[in-house]
Amino acid sequence: MKKKTLLLAGLLGFNIAMAQEIKPYGSLPSKAQVAWNDMEYYMFIHFGPNTFTNKEWGHGDEDPKVFNPTHLDARQWARTAKLAGMKGIVITAKHHDGFCLWPSKYSTHTVRESAWKDGKGDVLAELSAACKEYGLKFGVYLSPWDRNHPEYGTATYNQVFANTLNEVLSGYGPVFEQWFDGANGGNIKQPYDWNLFHSVVYKNQPNAVIFSDVGPGCRWVGNENGIAGTTNWSTLNVKGFTPGAGGPPTKSLNEGNEDGEQWIPAECDVSIRPGWFYSPDTNDKVKSISHLLDIYYGSVGRNGNLILNVPVDREGLIHPNDSTRLMELRRVLDATFKNNLAKQAVVTATHTRSNNAAVQVAHLNDGTNSTYWATSDDATTTAITLTYKKPVTFNRLVLQEYIALGQRVKAFSVEILENGKMKEVARETTIGHKRILLLPDYTTTQVRINILDAKAAPVISEVQLYKAPGVLATPEISRDKAGHINITCASADPVIHFTTDGSMPGVKSPVFNKNTQLSLPRGGTVKAKAFLKNGNASDLATAAFDVAPAKWQVIQADAAAKDHEAGAAIDGNKATVYLTDRQATAKYPHEFQVDLGETLSLKGFTYIPATGESLGGIVYGYEFYTSADGKNWGKPVASGQFANIKNSPVQQNVAFKATAARYIRFVAVAPADAAQDWAGIAELGVITR
Numbered sequence: 001m002k003k004k005t006l007l008l009a010g011l012l013g014f015n016i017a018m019a020q021e022i023k024p025y026g027s028l029p030s031k032a033q034v035a036w037n038d039m040e041y042y043m044f045i046h047f048g049p050n051t052f053t054n055k056e057w058g059h060g061d062e063d064p065k066v067f068n069p070t071h072l073d074a075r076q077w078a079r080t081a082k083l084a085g086m087k088g089i090v091i092t093a094k095h096h097d098g099f100c101l102w103p104s105k106y107s108t109h110t111v112r113e114s115a116w117k118d119g120k121g122d123v124l125a126e127l128s129a130a131c132k133e134y135g136l137k138f139g140v141y142l143s144p145w146d147r148n149h150p151e152y153g154t155a156t157y158n159q160v161f162a163n164t165l166n167e168v169l170s171g172y173g174p175v176f177e178q179w180f181d182g183a184n185g186g187n188i189k190q191p192y193d194w195n196l197f198h199s200v201v202y203k204n205q206p207n208a209v210i211f212s213d214v215g216p217g218c219r220w221v222g223n224e225n226g227i228a229g230t231t232n233w234s235t236l237n238v239k240g241f242t243p244g245a246g247g248p249p250t251k252s253l254n255e256g257n258e259d260g261e262q263w264i265p266a267e268c269d270v271s272i273r274p275g276w277f278y279s280p281d282t283n284d285k286v287k288s289i290s291h292l293l294d295i296y297y298g299s300v301g302r303n304g305n306l307i308l309n310v311p312v313d314r315e316g317l318i319h320p321n322d323s324t325r326l327m328e329l330r331r332v333l334d335a336t337f338k339n340n341l342a343k344q345a346v347v348t349a350t351h352t353r354s355n356n357a358a359v360q361v362a363h364l365n366d367g368t369n370s371t372y373w374a375t376s377d378d379a380t381t382t383a384i385t386l387t388y389k390k391p392v393t394f395n396r397l398v399l400q401e402y403i404a405l406g407q408r409v410k411a412f413s414v415e416i417l418e419n420g421k422m423k424e425v426a427r428e429t430t431i432g433h434k435r436i437l438l439l440p441d442y443t444t445t446q447v448r449i450n451i452l453d454a455k456a457a458p459v460i461s462e463v464q465l466y467k468a469p470g471v472l473a474t475p476e477i478s479r480d481k482a483g484h485i486n487i488t489c490a491s492a493d494p495v496i497h498f499t500t501d502g503s504m505p506g507v508k509s510p511v512f513n514k515n516t517q518l519s520l521p522r523g524g525t526v527k528a529k530a531f532l533k534n535g536n537a538s539d540l541a542t543a544a545f546d547v548a549p550a551k552w553q554v555i556q557a558d559a560a561a562k563d564h565e566a567g568a569a570i571d572g573n574k575a576t577v578y579l580t581d582r583q584a585t586a587k588y589p590h591e592f593q594v595d596l597g598e599t600l601s602l603k604g605f606t607y608i609p610a611t612g613e614s615l616g617g618i619v620y621g622y623e624f625y626t627s628a629d630g631k632n633w634g635k636p637v638a639s640g641q642f643a644n645i646k647n648s649p650v651q652q653n654v655a656f657k658a659t660a661a662r663y664i665r666f667v668a669v670a671p672a673d674a675a676q677d678w679a680g681i682a683e684l685g686v687i688t689r
């Protein structure tokens with residue numbers, strides 16, 4: 001080995017002796033990207049005026065005085081992230097409303113103009129110090145789309161944004177990730193100077209990973225559900241694409257591109273609540289453990305990093321409902337990944353690369369992904385076998401590639417020894433930084449991983465096996481049109497206990513089973529928990545209902561698409577949807593009128609869009625009218641846009657000045673997706689409480 005190459009290998013931080021003997025394959029990660037992938041799980045914090053105004057996209061004209069957290073404690077955020085097992089925090093330094101969480105020189109819409117700490121506070125200073133104290137990495141989100149800045153949309157704005165960036169990236173210590181949001185829901189078009197923005201990032205923070213739809217550090221995964229594709233390449237084709245509306249197709253974002261031009265791994269962003277910002281309306285809607293586990297396995301388990309948003313509340317704290325859930329999740333993950341059963345196995349492989357001290361079969365189960373095993377260059381199919389003296393029971397398989405040398409594996413299968421024969425129990429595609437397979441319990445003395453196809457000699461750093469404890473599924477609470485409540489649980493044997501008085505259900509609370517008659521046609525709150533005989537309990541499910549659509553009737557709607565009749569919008573079931581006729585020539589606006597069957601004091605309405613394969617028709621612009629007689633409607637009681645509904649199609653709650661009415665009219669004014677002329681409603685509801 002030449003001295004120079006050795007030095008190079010050392011400089012690149014690659015693994016010890018002779019690593020250069022394995023030729024890197026394809027697009028490669030930088031050292032910063034490798035370190036970033038190792039972080040796997042970190043916190044997103046959305047915080048700003050929206051926290052106080054119940055908005056998802058502020059308009060930028062909010063009075064900065066609304067920003068006034070009463071007990072802001074960034075150390076509590078950092079402590080929570082640390083205890084949750086997260087490795088860093090990324091905060092919305094500036095969201096679309098333009099409000100800066102630090103006293104920026106380049107804006108007059110900042111914490112300085114707010115009521116908080118008499119304008120003397122600086123959230124970024126407090127958070128970066130707290131992250132340092134707790135050993136967490138610190139990252140920043142800055143939205144180029146700015147609905148406040150007077151220069152937005154003019155030739156000078158790009159420099160304003162660059163100055164703003166420079167201020168943040170030079171003022172608060174090391175930044176591990178720079179999050180650039182591609183969203184732009186406004187009418188003013190501003191061509192962004194991405195080269196300028198990137199140069200500011202790299203000048204100040206050469207190790208920062210830059211997030212956008214096209215990286216260059218990491219990429220948006222194509223949805224806000226936190227779920228990557230089962231096939232997930234960390235490489236992406238970016239030529240011809242730009243961040244935001246000009247981004248690559250959703251499938252590429254979700255699955256990457258095999259042999260893509262650049263190393264741009266997926267980051268899965270999702271909020272622990274339905275919205276990105278805190279709202280008191282969502283205190284009871286923190287995602288369940290079952291849901292969060294699906295997200296964890298769908299992101300970290302599929303070669304993606306998970307950035308989980310935990311919105312800070314109006315006090316300036318992480319709400320106890322969110323932190324409790326994070327700790328419950330941590331307990332489950334710790335119990336799952338405590339005992340690596342692969343460590344007790346004798347590991348063998350069919351093809352091991354020779355004459356390379358860095359390559360060892362023993363590295364496969366040594367518990368670290370900084371060492372590896374590999375085949376010789378001609379062997380792109382191979383098998384790794386774990387053999388046990390006594391049978392082991394497992395239900396999770398973790399595989400990791402040594403990504404510093406590129407992503408290589410294209411297909412693999414898993415077999416176990418059963419009755420003297422090998423039986424295939426899984427067949428999958430990519431691995432990347434980490435792949436976790438969820439399997440039923442298997443008891444066996446031999447597990448084999450067959451690499452069926454690879455771009456080049458597989459370089460695997462880890463094979464791990466675990467036995468995850470059973471987790472009781474969170475109960476699901478639903479209510480039908482008439483107001484009858486149903487509570488189910490996906491786990492087999494538990495007893496479900498519930499309350500309707502707001503108290504925590506315990507084993508002494510009433511039992512819910514198929515004979516239970518529970519009806520809440522006028523609304524109410526149901527809390528439920530599942531219990532096993534041994535005392536184990538699920539996490540808490542809560543559902544708050546308003547008036548049921550028992551007496552409601554559709555009095556006017558557009559022609560409906562086949563199997564999607566108008567009644568589905570008010571049947572209490574969000575799985576059935578009303579879609580206007582997709583073949584029809586009728587274009588926006590679409591109108592929908594309902595007779596509530598009685599006069600109610602209305603304080604707002606709710607809209608759940610139709611999502612899922614081949615549905616769409618998500619409404620963006622809306623008007624909402626009320627009437628006492630179904631004839632005189634007057635001016636709309638509410639109108640506007642459902643902010644961020646395209647990427648995050650969750651229930652929308654719109655409040656308006658209380659009014660007594662028997663008839664309601666929802667007008668879909670503009671679509672979220674300009675290519676879709678039809679409107680869809682999974683459920684329309686009213687707010688009376």
Ligand code: FUL
Nearest residue numbers: 056181182183269276644
């Ligand atoms: C989106 C934004 O529009 C949302 O408000 C949120 O910040 C999310 C993380 O990114 O593009």
